[in-house]
Amino acid sequence: MDLNYSPEELAFRDEVRGWLKDNLPDDLxxxxxxxxxxxxxxxxxxxxILAKKGWVAPAWPQEWGGPGWxxxxxxxxxxxxxxxxxxxxVAFGIVMCGQVLLKFGSDAQKKRHLPGIxxxxxxxxxxxSEPGSGSDLASLKTRAERRGDHYVVNGQKIWTTLGQYGDxxxxxxxxxxxxKKQEGISFLLIDMKTPGITxxxxxxxxxxxxxxxxxxxxxxxxxxxxxxEEGKGWTVAKYLLGHxxxxxxxxxASKRELARLKAYAAKQLDGAGRRLIDDPRFRDRLTRVEVxxxxxxxxxxxxxxxxxxGRPPGAEVSMLKIRGTEIQQAxxxxxxxxxxxMAAPFRPAGRAGAVPFDAVTAGLAPRYANYRKxxxxxxxxxxxxxxxxxxxxxx
Amino acid sequence: xxxxxxxxxxxxxxxxxxxLNDQYDFDKRKAIVQSERGASxxxxxxxAEMGVLAIPLSEAAGGFGGGAVDxxxxxxxxxxxxxxxPILPTVLAARLVDRxxxxxxxxxxxxxxxxxxxxxxxxxxEDGARYALAHVGLTARRTGDGWVLxxxxxxxxxxxxxxxxxxxxxxAGNAGSAEGISLFLVAAGADGxxxxxxxxxxxxxxxxxxxxxxxxxxDAMLGAxxxxxxxxxxxxxxxxxxxxxxxxxxxxFANDTTLEYLKTRKQFGVPIGTFQVLQHRxxxxxxTAEQSRSISxxxxxxVDTATDAADRARVVSAAKIKIxxxxxxxxxxxxxxxxxxxxxxxxxxxxxxRRLTMIAQQFGDADHHxxxxxxxxx
Numbered sequence: 178m179d180l181n182y183s184p185e186e187l188a189f190r191d192e193v194r195g196w197l198k199d200n201l202p203d204d205l206x207x208x209x210x211x212x213x214x215x216x217x218x219x220x221x222x223x224x225x226i227l228a229k230k231g232w233v234a235p236a237w238p239q240e241w242g243g244p245g246w247x248x249x250x251x252x253x254x255x256x257x258x259x260x261x262x263x264x265x266x267v268a269f270g271i272v273m274c275g276q277v278l279l280k281f282g283s284d285a286q287k288k289r290h291l292p293g294i295x296x297x298x299x300x301x302x303x304x305x306s307e308p309g310s311g312s313d314l315a316s317l318k319t320r321a322e323r324r325g326d327h328y329v330v331n332g333q334k335i336w337t338t339l340g341q342y343g344d345x346x347x348x349x350x351x352x353x354x355x356x357k358k359q360e361g362i363s364f365l366l367i368d369m370k371t372p373g374i375t376x377x378x379x380x381x382x383x384x385x386x387x388x389x390x391x392x393x394x395x396x397x398x399x400x401x402x403x404x405x406e407e408g409k410g411w412t413v414a415k416y417l418l419g420h421x422x423x424x425x426x427x428x429x430a431s432k433r434e435l436a437r438l439k440a441y442a443a444k445q446l447d448g449a450g451r452r453l454i455d456d457p458r459f460r461d462r463l464t465r466v467e468v469x470x471x472x473x474x475x476x477x478x479x480x481x482x483x484x485x486x487g488r489p490p491g492a493e494v495s496m497l498k499i500r501g502t503e504i505q506q507a508x509x510x511x512x513x514x515x516x517x518x519m520a521a522p523f524r525p526a527g528r529a530g531a532v533p534f535d536a537v538t539a540g541l542a543p544r545y546a547n548y549r550k551x552x553x554x555x556x557x558x559x560x561x562x563x564x565x566x567x568x569x570x571x572x
Numbered sequence: 573x574x575x576x577x578x579x580x581x582x583x584x585x586x587x588x589x590x591x592l593n594d595q596y597d598f599d600k601r602k603a604i605v606q607s608e609r610g611a612s613x614x615x616x617x618x619x620a621e622m623g624v625l626a627i628p629l630s631e632a633a634g635g636f637g638g639g640a641v642d643x644x645x646x647x648x649x650x651x652x653x654x655x656x657x658p659i660l661p662t663v664l665a666a667r668l669v670d671r672x673x674x675x676x677x678x679x680x681x682x683x684x685x686x687x688x689x690x691x692x693x694x695x696x697x698e699d700g701a702r703y704a705l706a707h708v709g710l711t712a713r714r715t716g717d718g719w720v721l722x723x724x725x726x727x728x729x730x731x732x733x734x735x736x737x738x739x740x741x742x743x744a745g746n747a748g749s750a751e752g753i754s755l756f757l758v759a760a761g762a763d764g765x766x767x768x769x770x771x772x773x774x775x776x777x778x779x780x781x782x783x784x785x786x787x788x789x790x791d792a793m794l795g796a797x798x799x800x801x802x803x804x805x806x807x808x809x810x811x812x813x814x815x816x817x818x819x820x821x822x823x824x825f826a827n828d829t830t831l832e833y834l835k836t837r838k839q840f841g842v843p844i845g846t847f848q849v850l851q852h853r854x855x856x857x858x859x860t861a862e863q864s865r866s867i868s869x870x871x872x873x874x875v876d877t878a879t880d881a882a883d884r885a886r887v888v889s890a891a892k893i894k895i896x897x898x899x900x901x902x903x904x905x906x907x908x909x910x911x912x913x914x915x916x917x918x919x920x921x922x923x924x925x926r927r928l929t930m931i932a933q934q935f936g937d938a939d940h941h942x943x944x945x946x947x948x949x950x
Contacts, residue, residue, distance in 0.1 A: 178581070178641050179574045180873040186573060249573055461942045465897070468867070468890045468945075475866035482575040496859050559852070566851035570831055570858060 180475065182253075190253050197261040200226055209262035210437075212540035214385055217300060217342040223264040224297035234271050234295055237279065241287075242295050248481040252428075259429020267339065270294040270301035273417055274347050277364070281405040281413055290345075290366070304334040304348035304367070304391060305414075312560050314349070315358045315411060319393060321350040321365060323400070323407075328352070328365065330373075330396040336554070340376050340389035343369045349410050362410035366402040373397075381550075383543035384523070418494075418556070425494060425555070426477045426501035431470055434508045438463070441537070442515045453515055466507045473500050492568040495561035502551035502558060513545040575869075577645065585645035588622055592653040598920045601654060605775045611657045611733050619659065620688025622646075628663055628810075633670050633682035639876035640810060644817045644868070651821025654923055656776050658691065658730025660818065664811040665692035665738045672755060672795030672803045681736065681757070693734035695725040695758075695781055696804070698747075703936040705804055708753050710783060712741035719743075719793065721756060721764075721786040729934075731779035732769030734760050739783070744798050753801050755794035762786055774926040802881065809888040812935045813875045816868035816895045819931045823861045823898060826906040826924045830854065833910055850909060857902050864898040867891045886948040889941040895931070896938035903928035 182190065205219055227233035228242075235251045237243030246254065258266075266272070275294045278287050293299035310317040319332025330350060337346070346367050353361035367374070373396040378386045405413050442463070445453040453459055480493040513520050516538050524539040552558045566572040577585060596615065604612045619625070627642050629635020636642070643663075650659060666685045669677060669692070684690035701707035710723025721741055731737065737758045745752030758765065764786035769779040795803055834845030834854060844850055871891035878884035903925040907914035914921050932938070 178577055178644075178869065178873065180870060181877065182573050455946075457943070457946070460946045461939075464890075464942050464945050464949075465893065468894045469863065471870065471887075471890050472863040472867040472894055475870050476862055478573060479575055479866060479869075482573070496862065499859060500863065562852045562855040563848070565855045565858065566848075570851075570854060572831075572834065572845045572851050572854065 186249060186253065189250055190257060193254055193257045197257055197263060201261055201263055205264055206262060209264065211536040212544050215264045220264055220267055221297045221300065224266060227266065228296050233266060234275065237275060241279065241291055248484055252478065252481050255424045256429035259427065260433050262433055269303045273303060274301045277404060277413055277417055280416060286404065300342045300344045302337055302340050302343035302346045304337060304346045306336045307333060308335050312557055315362065317349055317351060317362065319348065319350050320354065321352050321363065321398065326400050328398045328400065330367065330393045330398055332393050334391040337389045337391045338387060340391050341378060341386065345369060346391065349414055352407050356408060359411040360408055363407050364404040364410040364413040365398055366404060367396065367398050371396050371398065381547060383547040385547065426473050426497040427505060428474045428477055431504050431508060435467055435470060438508055438512045438515065441512065445515055445517065463511055466504055466511065469500065470504050473504065492565045495564045498555065498561050499558045505551050506548050509545040509548040513541040516541050581642055581645060584623065585649065588646045588649045591618060592649050592655065596653045596655060601656065605656055609733065610771060610777045616657050617688050619657065624659060625662060625688060626686035629666060629682050629686055630670050633678040634686050635682065640813045640872035641876050643814055644872045647814050647817035648821030651818035652825040654927055658693065658733055660811055660814060661693045661730030662691050663814065664807055665694040667807040667810055668694060668738045668755060668803060669794060671807060672800065677757065677794065690736060691730065691734045692736040692738060693728050693730040695728045695731065695737045695739045697726050698724065699726055703940040704748065705808060706750050706753065706801055707748050708740045708742050709747035710741045712743050712754060712756060718787055718789045719756065721758065721783040721788065723783055725781045727778050728781055729776065729778050731767060731781060732777045736760060738794065740800060740804060750801050752798045754797050755800045756788055757792045757794055758786060758788060772930065774930045775923065805881065805885065808935055809884055810875045812888050812892055813871040815931060815934055816871050816891045819895045819899055819928065820865045820868045822924050822928050823864055823902045826902050826921060826928065827857050827861050829921050830857065830906045830909050853905055853909065857905050860898045860901055864895055867894045882948050886945060889945040892936060892941040893938045893945065899928040899932035
């Protein structure tokens, strides 16, 4: 056993680090540093830079443009992106829809959609949750009725992240109301320019517009947009759950947050000139988070190592989700706390411009509020515990 | 990066696991604990034969030149079986000899440690020191061609079973100063050494040792006069990394046996493991144990490869913080989920509870290591 990277892996890390340093545009770097929300243009601009380099789809097969990296290199790449503070690769296209099409899509679907996903020409979003179907996703009610060569979709999705930017949306819909609940579900690709679709923003408590409601009113979807078989949507969704979040621990991003938090806390002085970072009460809380993160990095690498032979990810992903999000939340909480009384002035998230206080400090409380989402989204941490209890512990 | 064990590591892990499974079950352990000496010579010889004591010693000293990673799975097995024979105290004392000793000292002592014929202990902790390694008040005075030791050591793990003591003593400066600490080799039965042995809460053996005018020759000094602190810090970090691995084994047992209990114990007509409130607590124990395993790997790997003392110490402290917290959580939860049965002497889990409780504080509790981590992190 050797927890050090091999010379080849170190060389790869240096290559990625150097390239990111040279190619991440300054304005995007600044937005990341200030915790500002990215616009659609920001996200796609970075996507296209990576696509041109051939690094935008680390897990895709080389045939479709993947770089042919093993799991360790993929982890290193994710980590370096996190450390550099790049915009995220929006997961809905590359990671989610792409993986689904690669596994279940017809040749025609692959040819039609994969290049657009790869090149960042089409912005994909996800239509899963509904007002009455959160943790109990399989109870979803949005229905798609077959009429000749198309489906007619009626219903509502909610929590549609970046739905306001969406060109296409992949949805779980009910195609058979009589079947048992998982069996009546199908996986459908829908062009968001189709008449009958309405996107309504949901503003979160940080003031940001990140999620939406999407309404479907007699939306006509060609039958060719069905992925896999009718009634097999739940199989697709489950496959996606495993592949969705190997990066769910977000180790690199949290390392960067930790370093920023330490630097920030070193600058905060109390009335007697003592640095906050030297306050044992604060420092011990910070150290415990750092230690958890150190352990989670090794845990993540262990899981990736176990998958080298091609074993699909299992309930480990749930563990990364739980601890990874707990760490993210603890870091945002400590960062806000570090600002002390200066945490209060409000600058709505995603809206830059002249503010009478420094942008980093102004972002801390909204970010804290925003990050409460992490233990709720992508399967709440309680659902993740249910998964581990059942799948790993056999309870 | 590579997580697989080497062939040698795997074989050691398997043979020690099989041996302890067959020869060190809970009843056999109970008989050993209740015996006069509180440890088994037969088990000791067998573990020595498997190489547990020789592995971490340098090749020049008759060992295999291995490191913490090589011993990691053996320590996990020891933790799982709650082995009471003083492996870790002997490994720690032997490392001091290996790292600081002259060629003659090593040749005299270490082959006998490696083959199991000699046991050693590190007499270091004193009243008022807590976990501060520099707090050494026991004095060594130069007399003619040797030294005379006076003072008291407390709770020296493994001492009642040891043939040889490695004793830290102050040859200059005041208790607490980094300079002026020296190491001496003292036979456990030497004149002026008076040992009060006892059983610890986790059924190991330890002793308080009074040194009263204990005369040793000049060649009993181990390493350079007054310069022992970095050697002690290195050896204690090494032992702490191994202790973390032992803890992981004990946690694994606690979790396995608790999970089994959740599946078999029925109340309200159903196995209690069907209750979500208990499932989620069990999941937390599982996740904590996996995180502990990860950071114990990190600590063992670091003590083997670090070239910088601060880098090594920082990671070992990080590991001990996590392990100490995890020991508390898993030991407490395993008892709670067992209900009243978990409280009883007859259930192994109550013994694992006691061991985990003491591991949490051995070589420094979480608070101590939080302080050290912060100091090293700048």
